[in-house]
Amino acid sequence: MNETALTVQQTARPHGFPSADHFAFVESPLPEPAAGSALVENLYWSVDPYHREMMDDVPGGFALDAPLEGRTIGRVIASRTPRLAEGEIVFHRQGWRTHAVVGPEEIRRLPRFDGVPLTAYLSVLGGTGLTAYVGLTRVARLQGGEDLFVSGAAGGVGTATGRFAGLLGAGRLVGSTGSAAKAGHLTREVGYDAVFDYHEGPAADLLGKAAPDGIDAFVDNVGGDQLAAAVGALREFGRIVRVGTISQYNTPGAPSPRIDHAAVVEKSIRMEGFLVSNYRALQEELYDFAVPHLQSGRLALDETVVDGFERIVDAFLGMLRGDNTGKIIVRDHTQAHL
Numbered sequence: 001m002n003e004t005a006l007t008v009q010q011t012a013r014p015h016g017f018p019s020a021d022h023f024a025f026v027e028s029p030l031p032e033p034a035a036g037s038a039l040v041e042n043l044y045w046s047v048d049p050y051h052r053e054m055m056d057d058v059p060g061g062f063a064l065d066a067p068l069e070g071r072t073i074g075r076v077i078a079s080r081t082p083r084l085a086e087g088e089i090v091f092h093r094q095g096w097r098t099h100a101v102v103g104p105e106e107i108r109r110l111p112r113f114d115g116v117p118l119t120a121y122l123s124v125l126g127g128t129g130l131t132a133y134v135g136l137t138r139v140a141r142l143q144g145g146e147d148l149f150v151s152g153a154a155g156g157v158g159t160a161t162g163r164f165a166g167l168l169g170a171g172r173l174v175g176s177t178g179s180a181a182k183a184g185h186l187t188r189e190v191g192y193d194a195v196f197d198y199h200e201g202p203a204a205d206l207l208g209k210a211a212p213d214g215i216d217a218f219v220d221n222v223g224g225d226q227l228a229a230a231v232g233a234l235r236e237f238g239r240i241v242r243v244g245t246i247s248q249y250n251t252p253g254a255p256s257p258r259i260d261h262a263a264v265v266e267k268s269i270r271m272e273g274f275l276v277s278n279y280r281a282l283q284e285e286l287y288d289f290a291v292p293h294l295q296s297g298r299l300a301l302d303e304t305v306v307d308g309f310e311r312i313v314d315a316f317l318g319m320l321r322g323d324n325t326g327k328i329i330v331r332d333h334t335q336a337h338l
C-alpha cells in the first residue's frame with residue numbers, strides 16, 4: 001500500500017484555455033478514516049468538460065488550493081464502518097486524488113454485470129451515457145426513423161448518443177467532430193451515416209451537405225455556429241436538445257450565435273436544455289436498456305483510457321483540445337485490472 005496520497009489542486013483561475021500551470025499535485029500522508037468512514041484507493045477517474053466551467057470564479061466552482069471533485073471509482077482499503085467492507089468497489093465524487101475518506105452515504109455501489117468492465121460505469125453506464133439516454137428519450141423524444149444531428153459526436157456523450165440512437169431505431173445519423181480521423185471512427189464504428197469536420201467551413205454549409213433533406217432532432221454538445229446552423233436544417237416540429245456549450249468554455253467573451261428566431265416559430269421548433277443530475281432516477285432504466293446490448297456486443301464502448309494518475313491533468317487538458325475519442329478515463333494502471 002502507498003504511504004502517501006496525492007491530490008490535484010487548482011492554483012489559479014485561467015483566462016481562456018487552461019494549462020498545467022493552473023494545477024498542482026500535492027502530496028500528503030495517507031488520510032486516516034474517522035469512525036463511521038472508510039479509506040478508498042481510487043482506481044479510475046473521470047475528467048469532464050464541466051470541470052473547465054468549475055475552474056472559473058463561479059458559484060459552486062472549484063476552490064483554489066483545495067482538492068478538486070470529480071467522479072471516480074475506487075476500492076475500500078481500510079474501513080471503520082460495518083457499512084463499507086474492505087475490498088468493496090465503490091463509486092463516489094472525491095476524484096482528482098489517489099485516496100479519499102468516504103462515508104457510506106457518499107458512495108454508490110456498482111452492480112456488476114457479466115462481461116461489463118468497470119470503465120463502463122464512467123462512460124456509457126455512467127453520467128455520460130445517462131446524458132445521452134435522457135437527451136434522446138426524454139428531451140428529443142426520438143421516434144423510430146427520425147433523422148438526427150449530433151454535434152461533438154466523437155466525444156463521450158456524442159458516441160453514446162450515436163450508438164443509442166441506432167439502437168432506438170433512428171433514421172439518418174449525422175455528426176460533427178474536430179478531425180477526419182474521428183469522423184472516420186464515427187462512420188466506420190459508431191453508426192453515423194455522415195460526419196463533417198467543423199473546422200472545414202461555415203457550419204451551415206457543412207450541415208447542409210451532410211443532411212441535405214434536413215433533420216428532425218439535434219443533440220447539441222457544442223453550441224455556437226452549429227446551433228444556429230441546426231435551426232436552419234430542422235424540419236417542422238424539430239427538437240433541439242441543449243446538452244452543452246463546449247465551444248464557449250475556453251472563450252468566455254465569444255458572441256452568442258445568431259439564431260433565426262422566426263424559423264423557430266415557423267417550424268414549431270422546441271429547444272430544451274437539461275442537467276443530467278435532475279434525471280438520476282433513470283439510472284436503473286439506463287442499465288435495463290444498455291446492459292443487454294453491451295453483453296450481446298451490439299453496443300461497444302468508446303473510451304480513451306489514459307494510464308497513470310500523474311497524467312490526469314494532461315488527460316483533462318487533452319480532452320478540452322479534442323485528443324479523446326469517446327469518454328476520457330484515467331486509470332491507475334498499477335492496480336486497475338478488475
Ligand SMILES: NC(=O)c1ccc[n+]([C@@H]2O[C@H](COP(=O)([O-])OP(=O)(O)OC[C@H]3O[C@@H](n4cnc5c(N)ncnc54)[C@H](OP(=O)(O)O)[C@@H]3O)[C@@H](O)[C@H]2O)c1
Nearest residue numbers: 049155156157177178221243244245246247274275276322
Ligand atoms: N447537460 C448535462 O447534464 C451534461 C452532462 C455531461 C456532459 N455535458 C456536456 O456535453 C458535452 C460533451 O461532454 P463529454 O463529457 O462527452 O466531453 P467530450 O465530448 O468527450 O470531450 C469534449 C470534446 O469537445 C470537443 N471540443 C473542444 N472544443 C471544441 C470547440 N471549440 N468546438 C467544438 N467542439 C469542441 C472536442 O472534440 P472535437 O475533436 O470534436 O473538437 C472534445 O473531444 C459538453 O459540452 C459537456 O459540458 C452536459
